[in-house]
Amino acid sequence: MASRCSALLLKHGLSLRCPLSSSLHRNPHPPFRTFWRSFIAAASPNFANENREYVIVGGGNSAGYAARTFVEHGQANGKLCIVSKEAYAPYERPALTKGYLNSLDTNPSRLPGFHTCVGSCWERQTPDWYNEKGIEMLYEDPVTGIDIEKQTLTTNSGKLLKYGTLIIATGCTSSSLPEKVGGHLPGVHYIRDVADANSLISSLEKAKKVVVVGGGYIGMEVAAAAIGWKLDTTVVFPDNHLLPRLFTSSLARKYEQLYEENGVKFVKGSSIQHIESGPDGRVAGVKLGDQSFIEADLVIVGIGAKPAVSPFESVGLSNTVGGIQVDGQFRTKIRGILAIGDVAAFPLKIYNRISRVEHVDHARKSAQHCVKALLTAQTDTYDYLPYFYSRVFEYEGSPRKLWWQFYGDNVGETVEVGNFDPKIATFWIDSGTLKILKYHYVN
Numbered sequence: 001m002a003s004r005c006s007a008l009l010l011k012h013g014l015s016l017r018c019p020l021s022s023s024l025h026r027n028p029h030p031p032f033r034t035f036w037r038s039f040i041a042a043a044s045p046n047f048a049n050e051n052r053e054y055v056i057v058g059g060g061n062s063a064g065y066a067a068r069t070f071v072e073h074g075q076a077n078g079k080l081c082i083v084s085k086e087a088y089a090p091y092e093r094p095a096l097t098k099g100y101l102n103s104l105d106t107n108p109s110r111l112p113g114f115h116t117c118v119g120s121c122w123e124r125q126t127p128d129w130y131n132e133k134g135i136e137m138l139y140e141d142p143v144t145g146i147d148i149e150k151q152t153l154t155t156n157s158g159k160l161l162k163y164g165t166l167i168i169a170t171g172c173t174s175s176s177l178p179e180k181v182g183g184h185l186p187g188v189h190y191i192r193d194v195a196d197a198n199s200l201i202s203s204l205e206k207a208k209k210v211v212v213v214g215g216g217y218i219g220m221e222v223a224a225a226a227i228g229w230k231l232d233t234t235v236v237f238p239d240n241h242l243l244p245r246l247f248t249s250s251l252a253r254k255y256e257q258l259y260e261e262n263g264v265k266f267v268k269g270s271s272i273q274h275i276e277s278g279p280d281g282r283v284a285g286v287k288l289g290d291q292s293f294i295e296a297d298l299v300i301v302g303i304g305a306k307p308a309v310s311p312f313e314s315v316g317l318s319n320t321v322g323g324i325q326v327d328g329q330f331r332t333k334i335r336g337i338l339a340i341g342d343v344a345a346f347p348l349k350i351y352n353r354i355s356r357v358e359h360v361d362h363a364r365k366s367a368q369h370c371v372k373a374l375l376t377a378q379t380d381t382y383d384y385l386p387y388f389y390s391r392v393f394e395y396e397g398s399p400r401k402l403w404w405q406f407y408g409d410n411v412g413e414t415v416e417v418g419n420f421d422p423k424i425a426t427f428w429i430d431s432g433t434l435k436i437l438k439y440h441y442v443n
């Protein structure tokens with residue numbers, strides 16, 4: 001035990017920076033630990049967290065999988081603290097634009113049904129689970145600052161937290177339209193968390209005409225959901241076809257046809273010039289670049305996301321690809337600070353580049369890899385094949401439920417197999433070599 005702990009200390013530079021810390025790690029005897037906790041409490045009465053050895057900032061998808069991995073290695077109880085901006089224990093975020101948005105008469109998903117790690121068919125980690133495992137949860141109090149010398153964090157409410165090892169798991173925030181174009185009018189929605197989804201549902205209940213801004217996967221999932229609510233739905237996007245970063249034009253055309261058969265209208269090659277309000281101050285419609293006007297009492301914006309790095313910018317952890325730069329074990333350049341999930345800019349070995357991946361499979365796997373590397377002698381670097389999926393029109397009564405998956409990267413020439421009736425696959429072939437760069441399957 002002693003040598004394993006010392007090796008880990010050396011590997012990750014973990015320490016609570018106290019004269020007694022090395023003895024602490026060498027002696028796991030309970031009475032000593034009790035003494036140590038009282039010592040910390042007495043010496044530093046201002047720290048608001050009891051569990052200080054490992055602190056995760058962010059209580060989302062990757063935090064839930066990280067917590068599970070800490071528990072698997074017997075390192076959670078009394079040691080792990082999760083600090084979250086949200087009011088809920090970690091959950092499987094993709095549900096928010098799928099089952100969660102089902103109309104109220106078609107059995108919508110709700111918490112606690114989709115807490116992590118149900119997305120991997122593992123145990124559902126409800127708030128009670130965290131309690132039972134001795135994991136300290138601090139809710140609704142985002143971290144706003146860090147002092148890497150003192151190994152402390154400050155929170156929005158003014159709390160001071162101590163960490164030995166810090167894992168940054170803050171994910172992304174939705175990109176928004178500027179206030180001056182009406183991007184924050186009542187009736188304009190973005191969707192990133194349960195609070196956003198609840199607010200959107202209360203607007204869906206009253207809405208008649210919906211404009212979705214953005215033809216990416218979030219836009220297409222909410223457009224499908226709006227059809228489930230039987231709403232007049234128009235999707236506006238600047239490109240020639242939907243999902244331009246992922247789909248070929250041939251694939252997109254077939255996908256668009258399915259949406260059109262379900263009643264969705266598309267306005268392509270167009271962007272929003274202004275979101276107009278009515279006499280009640282709520283959204284009344286959108287004015288497009290060509291000055292045409294689409295009436296709407298609900299606008300849902302899905303124009304991408306930005307990594308949530310702001311509390312850590314002051315310590316120089318950001319990368320040119322926008323996130324927090326880490327190595328193949330999710331370690332940043334600062335000893336004892338790691339980053340996982342959407343926010344991490346990591347070496348994507350298979351394509352030999354630094355990447356961020358904003359998808360749930362990576363959130364889960366990066367969390368597990370990071371925590372295993374932290375707590376064990378594992379030295380493998382993360383070797384990841386990007387994987388991403390979407391599911392639409394899944395509600396009861398939908399004429400056709402649809403599910404697709406991507407693996408890899410979309411580089412090179414494409415070969416399409418199948419005709420979308422009922423299935424289709426697209427392969428990307430790069431420099432004459434068949435790698436499975438991307439596989440697309442529609443059911």
Ligand SMILES: Cc1cc2nc3c(=O)[nH]c(=O)nc-3n(C[C@H](O)[C@H](O)[C@H](O)COP(=O)(O)OP(=O)(O)OC[C@H]3O[C@@H](n4cnc5c(N)ncnc54)[C@H](O)[C@@H]3O)c2cc1C
Pocket residue numbers: 057058059060061062063083084085086092093094095096097141142143144169170171172191192193218308311340341342343357358359360361363387388389390391
């Ligand atoms: C609506 C929606 C649908 C999606 N659907 C799919 C899908 O179908 N397929 C797919 O592959 N991926 C999907 N994704 C992407 C996937 O959910 C993310 O990749 C995944 O959630 C990333 O996990 P994470 O832990 O990095 O970030 P998140 O799950 O976003 O968690 C980050 C957490 O950190 C909190 N936080 C942020 N800043 C702070 C701070 N300063 N202090 C404390 N807490 C903070 C946030 O509030 C949040 O709770 C979807 C994402 C969204 C938003």
